[in-house]
Amino acid sequence: MFKIYLTYLKIHIKSLMQYKMSFILTAIGQAFSSMFSLLAIYFLFEKFGDIQGYTFEDVLICFVISYLGFSISECFFRGFDNFSSIISNAEFDRILVRPIGIILQVLGTKIEFVKIGRAILAIVVFIALFYYCPYLLSVDKIITMFFMIIGTVVIFSSLHILKAGLTFFTIQSLELMNIFTDGGRDLAQYPLNIYKKWVLNFFTFVLPLSMVNYYPLLYVIEKSNNILYVFAPFTSLLFILPCYLVWKLGVKKYQSVGS
Amino acid sequence: MRLYLAYFKIKFLNEIQYKVAALAGIATQFAWGFMYIMLFTTFINNSDTNAISSSQIVTYIWLQQAFYMLFAFWSVDKDIFDSISSGNLAYELTKPVNLYDIWFIKTLALKVGKTVLRALPIFLICMLPFLGEFTMTAPVSIMAAVWFVITMFFSTILILSYIMIIYILTITAISPLGVKITFSLMGDFFSGGLIPIPLMPDIVQTILKYTPFYYIQNIPYNIYNGYISGNLEIIKIVGIQVFWIVILIALGKLLMKNSMKKVVIQGG
Numbered sequence: 001m002f003k004i005y006l007t008y009l010k011i012h013i014k015s016l017m018q019y020k021m022s023f024i025l026t027a028i029g030q031a032f033s034s035m036f037s038l039l040a041i042y043f044l045f046e047k048f049g050d051i052q053g054y055t056f057e058d059v060l061i062c063f064v065i066s067y068l069g070f071s072i073s074e075c076f077f078r079g080f081d082n083f084s085s086i087i088s089n090a091e092f093d094r095i096l097v098r099p100i101g102i103i104l105q106v107l108g109t110k111i112e113f114v115k116i117g118r119a120i121l122a123i124v125v126f127i128a129l130f131y132y133c134p135y136l137l138s139v140d141k142i143i144t145m146f147f148m149i150i151g152t153v154v155i156f157s158s159l160h161i162l163k164a165g166l167t168f169f170t171i172q173s174l175e176l177m178n179i180f181t182d183g184g185r186d187l188a189q190y191p192l193n194i195y196k197k198w199v200l201n202f203f204t205f206v207l208p209l210s211m212v213n214y215y216p217l218l219y220v221i222e223k224s225n226n227i228l229y230v231f232a233p234f235t236s237l238l239f240i241l242p243c244y245l246v247w248k249l250g251v252k253k254y255q256s257v258g259s
Numbered sequence: 260m261r262l263y264l265a266y267f268k269i270k271f272l273n274e275i276q277y278k279v280a281a282l283a284g285i286a287t288q289f290a291w292g293f294m295y296i297m298l299f300t301t302f303i304n305n306s307d308t309n310a311i312s313s314s315q316i317v318t319y320i321w322l323q324q325a326f327y328m329l330f331a332f333w334s335v336d337k338d339i340f341d342s343i344s345s346g347n348l349a350y351e352l353t354k355p356v357n358l359y360d361i362w363f364i365k366t367l368a369l370k371v372g373k374t375v376l377r378a379l380p381i382f383l384i385c386m387l388p389f390l391g392e393f394t395m396t397a398p399v400s401i402m403a404a405v406w407f408v409i410t411m412f413f414s415t416i417l418i419l420s421y422i423m424i425i426y427i428l429t430i431t432a433i434s435p436l437g438v439k440i441t442f443s444l445m446g447d448f449f450s451g452g453l454i455p456i457p458l459m460p461d462i463v464q465t466i467l468k469y470t471p472f473y474y475i476q477n478i479p480y481n482i483y484n485g486y487i488s489g490n491l492e493i494i495k496i497v498g499i500q501v502f503w504i505v506i507l508i509a510l511g512k513l514l515m516k517n518s519m520k521k522v523v524i525q526g527g
Contacts, residue, residue: 021434022434026436026437026440029437029440032441032444033440033444036444036453040454043460044458047459048302049305049306051302051305175280176283176287178287183290183291183294187294190298194297195294195297195301
């Protein structure tokens with residue numbers, strides 16, 4: 001199974017290399033857009049100073065992890081994000097008749113490496129953070145941040161699968177889901193408790209974004225010593241279940257729309 | 260004139276068909292509105308910098324969400340970009356109309372059409388008192404309301420003349436997508452699309468006053484909420500708006516003339 005995915009990867013890279021210049025320019029464009037998000041944070045701190053006890057560096061950790069996780073998930077799970085087109089052009093019928101896993105094939109339909117452009121800036125900021133905040137260079141903190149990134153990828157990928165699953169019922173693309181994907185990414189640029197209490201509650205008990213972004217952050221920036229927070233990102237795995245269930249129900253209910 | 264009205268009508272009527280998309284748009288606008296309000300008011304309440312009051316920022320954000328499609332730099336006419344990349348531009352050129360004017364009217368109709376569907380519901384809901392601290396206020400005075408309408412008009416023309424330049428640059432650009440992304444991201448950020456201009460550092464605000472970006476959405480919203488006041492001050496601002504409109508339209512028409520000389524349509 002893994003071998004097939006590697007083949008998909010190779011094909012996508014090959015097709016990408018046919019248009020090298022276009023790839024580079026679009027990736028720069030993506031990096032540009034995240035640069036402005038970063039600049040917005042900088043401007044706000046420049047004008048107002050710390051926010052509820054969080055420094056600029058604290059918020060940067062949040063920003064970097066949220067953006068990195070989101071871009072990785074957008075790069076590899078783009079097939080699910082664009083699932084409405086797979087349904088409306090009956091590509092899904094073809095997927096169903098092939099003797100390999102459905103999820104694997106949908107993953108393989110689209111891998112958007114340009115989204116990595118957004119991640120590049122995040123990585124640069126990450127490295128700068130280690131330089132300016134040497135206290136981050138400890139094993140427990142690096143492990144925590146690693147868990148945070150993986151958890152963020154899991155959550156956004158699950159959301160993409162959920163969006164695709166719901167597409168079976170609506171046929172049309174569900175722009176409303178962007179509130180949770182893009183909205184979640186933008187909200188999580190800051191520690192979630194700077195918003196109202198209900199926001200934090202929603203993103204803890206309904207969509208466990210705070211488990212990968214807020215609680216472990218408290219440990220990383222030494223606002224909490226609770227060792228449990230290090231492992232909080234693992235709860236994101238629970239979020240896969242309901243999303244996968246909706247997807248499964250959708251596949252079961254699927255009726256071809258013709259081509 | 261009748262011709263332009265006809266173009267406007269077609270595009271406008273076409274645009275207001277997408278009611279479900281507008282509904283989804285309204286929901287998205289609300290989500291982002293709440294998010295921005297919470298974020299900015301936390302910053303404002305946490306600091307003693309008296310830049311702008313939090314109730315002014317609430318009103319600003321809702322206005323921005325209501326008129327989002329009007330002042331979003333990426334909300335442009337995709338058909339125009341398609342006609343450039345596919346070569347359909349050739350048909351447009353055979354018609355006895357001014358291409359610049361037609362593109363202008365089409366984009367205006369598209370933006371107005373998209374805005375009409377979204378603005379009213381957002382306006383009505385945001386005025387409801389049960390939203391508490393999230394409630395949008397009425398214009399601070401009758402004069403502010405009048406100036407709001409006047410500057411909205413000029414701001415709309417101003418952003419359109421900027422978007423026209425993006426269209427025209429893509430005709431001859433090596434990387435149309437790159438031009439599009441760069442110019443619209445820049446416009447969006449510096450006109451206050453990501454964070455309102457009053458929340459930017461003073462030095463940035465001073466620099467922006469010398470660019471057209473300062474005079475787009477920033478002006479009408481901040482007149483409405485009372486952040487910018489004084490008739491004399493506003494008259495000066497309107498003057499600068501007109502100045503930039505003249506400059507950008509002249510530049511656009513000049514660029515259009517030049518690229519039309521160079522344009523090569525491949526095949527048929």
